[in-house]
Structure formats: structure tokens, C-alpha cells
Amino acid sequence: MSEKAQIGVTGLAVMGRNLARNFARHGHTVAVHNRSYARTKELVEQFGDEGTFLPSESAQDFVASLERPRRVVIMVKAGPATDAVIDEFAPLLEPGDMLIDAGNAHFADTRRREAALKERGLHFVGTGVSGGEEGALHGPSIMPGGSRESYESLGPLLEDISAKVDGEPCCVHVGPDGAGHFVKMVHNGIEYADMQLIAEAYDLLRQAGGHSPAEIAEIFKGWNEGRLGSYLIEITAEVLKQADPETGQPFVDVVLDRAEQKGTGRWTVQSALDLGVPISGIAEAVFARALSGDPVAREAAAGLPGPSATAGAGGTGLQADIEQALFASKIVAYAQGFQQIQAASKEYGWDIDPGAMAKIWRDGCIIRAKFLDYIKQAYDKSPQLPTLLVDDYFLEAVSGAQQGWRRVVALAAEQGVPAPGFASALAYYDGLRAKRLPAALIQGQRDFFGAHTYQRVDKPGAFHVLWATEDRNEVPA
Ligand code: NBP
Numbered sequence: 001m002s003e004k005a006q007i008g009v010t011g012l013a014v015m016g017r018n019l020a021r022n023f024a025r026h027g028h029t030v031a032v033h034n035r036s037y038a039r040t041k042e043l044v045e046q047f048g049d050e051g052t053f054l055p056s057e058s059a060q061d062f063v064a065s066l067e068r069p070r071r072v073v074i075m076v077k078a079g080p081a082t083d084a085v086i087d088e089f090a091p092l093l094e095p096g097d098m099l100i101d102a103g104n105a106h107f108a109d110t111r112r113r114e115a116a117l118k119e120r121g122l123h124f125v126g127t128g129v130s131g132g133e134e135g136a137l138h139g140p141s142i143m144p145g146g147s148r149e150s151y152e153s154l155g156p157l158l159e160d161i162s163a164k165v166d167g168e169p170c171c172v173h174v175g176p177d178g179a180g181h182f183v184k185m186v187h188n189g190i191e192y193a194d195m196q197l198i199a200e201a202y203d204l205l206r207q208a209g210g211h212s213p214a215e216i217a218e219i220f221k222g223w224n225e226g227r228l229g230s231y232l233i234e235i236t237a238e239v240l241k242q243a244d245p246e247t248g249q250p251f252v253d254v255v256l257d258r259a260e261q262k263g264t265g266r267w268t269v270q271s272a273l274d275l276g277v278p279i280s281g282i283a284e285a286v287f288a289r290a291l292s293g294d295p296v297a298r299e300a301a302a303g304l305p306g307p308s309a310t311a312g313a314g315g316t317g318l319q320a321d322i323e324q325a326l327f328a329s330k331i332v333a334y335a336q337g338f339q340q341i342q343a344a345s346k347e348y349g350w351d352i353d354p355g356a357m358a359k360i361w362r363d364g365c366i367i368r369a370k371f372l373d374y375i376k377q378a379y380d381k382s383p384q385l386p387t388l389l390v391d392d393y394f395l396e397a398v399s400g401a402q403q404g405w406r407r408v409v410a411l412a413a414e415q416g417v418p419a420p421g422f423a424s425a426l427a428y429y430d431g432l433r434a435k436r437l438p439a440a441l442i443q444g445q446r447d448f449f450g451a452h453t454y455q456r457v458d459k460p461g462a463f464h465v466l467w468a469t470e471d472r473n474e475v476p477a
Helices: 014-024 037-050 059-062 081-094 109-116 134-137 147-160 177-205 213-224 231-241 262-277 280-292 293-303 316-346 354-360 372-381 391-416 421-435 437-448
Strands: 007-010 028-031 052-057 071-074 098-101 125-128 141-144 462-467 474-476
Touching: 007 014, 014 028, 014 037, 014 134, 014 147, 028 037, 028 059, 037 052, 037 421, 059 081, 059 147, 071 125, 071 147, 081 098, 081 109, 081 141, 098 109, 098 134, 098 147, 109 177, 109 462, 125 134, 125 147, 125 177, 141 147, 141 177, 141 354, 177 213, 177 231, 177 280, 177 391, 213 231, 213 262, 213 316, 262 280, 262 316, 280 293, 280 316, 280 421, 280 462, 316 372, 316 391, 316 421, 354 372, 372 391, 437 462
Parallel strands: 007 028, 007 071, 028 052, 071 098, 098 125
Antiparallel strands: 125 141, 462 474
16 A cells, blocks of 8 residues: 555645645655645655655545545635635545644634534634744644544644744644634734834834934843843844845835734734724734825824924933833733633633643744743633733733833823834723723713613612703613
8 A cells, every 4th residue: 555644735835835844854744735736846846855745736636645534734825715725625535534724714714614514524623823934844833723533633743843842832722613713813913012012112212212223123132131032022133233235224214114914913803892802902003004004194194293202302211111111011912812812712612721822822933932931820820810910920020110111101102202002001001900990981971872871889780860851860770
């Protein structure tokens, strides 16, 4: 009998090719297939010596080259292409086989696909993969959803190729159906928030601190050695120290200031709106990109009055204050993201372990950071933690950072430097800790114009004021 592959990858653009190579480099025989054969051929020609690849031109031959139960990783452009591939492969598979969508699908699509394929006895495993093309090759963070049964067969292979921290894989069964893609989506949302906060720190150091990009690169390099230590801080230093070879200018000064987005940040915010979870940090980051990408409005508003920042305005303590604002705001963004994961887990019955998510994000992915260890410890200690902000480590970190954080938000407002991430994180923090919120007034307004009723602080039940009458008596609703 000819050799069979343990796993197959269809879709051999940059991500699929690198995942296939990663499996092969770990000693697994990998079946490879792509819609157009050229990519398959190129993979085997260029990297065939890295392991054992079984290339196929047709979907039928590809499926026939896999051991049973079959494990087929789909790595194609998310959306209709994924449905096209499922439609092509599902009829060729048998009950118990697995279709693993490792692309960036929306979790609702994954839920729909999983339900449909389950009826045919197939496991559909929506799997988040983070780390870009380098991660796919050298060890990504992997977030598989789908059935527990499928993880028993597939998990060991995924764990094998994932990043490792102290020998532990950055891969865990997240939960059923769309849980894996949901968590990957929130991961990307947190990534948006983290990047926005770093950008605000840079902007304030430049405008109010008067530092050059090269000097700020050194500041970030220093921060990377401390509690902010993370991949994003590390690459920020690299980007800031880069000079444009053509003009000799700092690279950051020759790049058009319009941030792009592919959509996962927007999806995260849309889902948070549905779940009613205030992820203001991620939302501000998505909106800040949208604002940057609106040249017409920006040009029209360029002459609006307001202060221009003065270099040195922040005084000598500015750098330390910004470090505090960045750390505290980052904690808020992660706290919000984890709260969203917990809310979705409850809503969809996924039973996600938040500590395990922090654990598998410690390496291989874009938001890998030192402080994820503390998030893991916080949820391990108390899995139902209502917010990370009340965990001992984070409580102390935020209380310690508070004065600098407040000074930075005030300075940004005074100097006219936009810092929506820092400001909204602080407003969220103050909102959460407030003994009384002005929501009571909003309830009064709602009752006035719409008889929406309200509850009282001193007795149970719903009430309504007869606002249209002269004596405006309160009546039970
Ligand atoms: P792309 O997203 O650029 O997709 C290209 C692949 O999709 C090619 O193999 C192409 O086949 C195939 N494809 C298309 Br397009 N339409 C198809 C169809 N109707 N039927 C069959 N195959 C079809 O590739 P990528 O950048 O490697 O990303 C793959 C997935 O991984 C995406 O979902 C992406 O969001 C996700 N992801 C990417 C990154 C990253 O850093 N790039 C990170 C994490 C996740 P062809 O060769 O015949 O045109």
C-alpha cells in the first residue's frame, strides 16, 4: 500500500505553504493541494527536501492520499472561497473526517458551516492561527474550535507545530463550533487596541516630548526590557529607528498616515455591540484607523482652531508618565477583550477557559507579551473573575500607574494631541469604579419620554412617573 499522509493542506498561498512545511519539518507526511497546481508544484520543488510531501493535482487524489480519519486543513481566502472548498471536499469525505478551516473566518460563518457538516457526520474545525507567515512556518499560536472528539485526533498534530513556552504548546481546544475563530477575532481586536495605544505613546513623546523617532526607538527598546515587554513594543522600536534610504528621513515620516484594516477589528466591535460588552479600547482603535483613512474630512477640518503641541510641554516626567498610561490602558484593553470572550462563551455555551487563552497567546502570535503570564495566573486563581482589573497584580499595577495616566490624558487634551485610546481607557476605569453613574438620570429621561419605567435603589419593582400630570406622582409599572 502506498504511503498515506497524516494531514493535508489545501490552499498553498503564503500561509498554507508555510503551515504545510511546518507539519513536514515536524516529521509528518503532508498531502498538499491547491486550486491551481502551480503553487503545489512550486512548494514541492522549492521545499520538498524539508520533509515528506504528497502532492496532488485533483481533490480526489488529495483525499485518497490521506489516512483515516482524514484531516484536511483549508487555508484559502476567507469568505466565499472557503465555502467553495467545503463544497468541493465534503462530498469526497466520510463520517469522522475533519475539515479544518485555518483561515480568518467570521465565527458566525464557522457556526453555520459546523452545523451543516455535522449533519453529514463530518467534523468542521474552525481554527484561529496567529503569527503571520513567519508564525505559520516556525510555530504559530493556534486556537482550534470544533468538537472535543476532533481535537483528540487533531490536537496532537497542531500542538506539535505550534509555538512553545517552557515546553508547553501555544495551542489548546478553545471550545465547540465557532469558539476558536471567535477567540482569534478578539485576539486581533486586542492587537488593534495595543497598536493604537503604542502609536499614541509615540505621538505624545514626539509632539509633547520633542523627541525624534530615533530617540523614541531607544525609549521603546528600554520599555521592552520591562513590564511592557512584548513583540509589538519590540517591532515598534525597529520601525522607529528605520531611516528611508531614498530621502534620509525617518521612515515613519515618509509613510502616508492612513492606517488600513482588513476587518477583524470591526468584527470584534460588532460582536461586542451584540453582546453588550463595552470594549471601548478596541472600538477607539478601529475608529482611529477609520478617522485616519478619511482624507476628505481631515483636509476640510485641518484649519479648525485648537492648540499646537509644544515640545517639552510634558516636563521631565513625561516619559515615565507615558509608560504608566500605556501600561494601564493596555491592561484595560485586555480586560475588555477577555470580558468579551467570557460573555460570548456564556452566550454560545462554549465554556472557554480564559486563562488557557492567555497561555496560548504567550508566544507565536502578534500580541505575545510578558504580562500574559499574569493574566493566566489571574484566571487560574479565579476563573469567574468579573474583570481583570480587580485581580491583585492588575489592581496594583493600575493603581500605581494612575497618576501618570491621568496627567498624560490631561496633557494630551491641553496640547491638542489626539489620544482616544488613553482617554477612553481611563474613562472606562473611572466608570467601572464609580459608586454612582449618571445612568440614573438617563433612566429618568427614558421614563419621561417613553414611559420605559425605572427601578429604585430602596425597594423592588418597576416604577413610572406620570410626567404629563401636574403632580407627577410615581406609580408602580
Ligand atoms: P490568501 O488569503 O491570499 O488566499 C489565497 C489562496 O486562496 C490561494 O491558495 C488561492 O488559490 C485560494 N483560493 C481563492 Br483566493 N479562491 C479560491 C476558490 N474559490 N477555491 C479554492 N481556492 C481558492 O492566502 P493567505 O494570505 O495565505 O491566507 C490564507 C488564510 O489565512 C486567509 O483566510 C487569511 O485571512 C488567513 N491568515 C492570514 C495571515 C497572514 O499573515 N497572511 C495570518 C493569519 C491568517 P489559487 O492559488 O488557485 O488562486
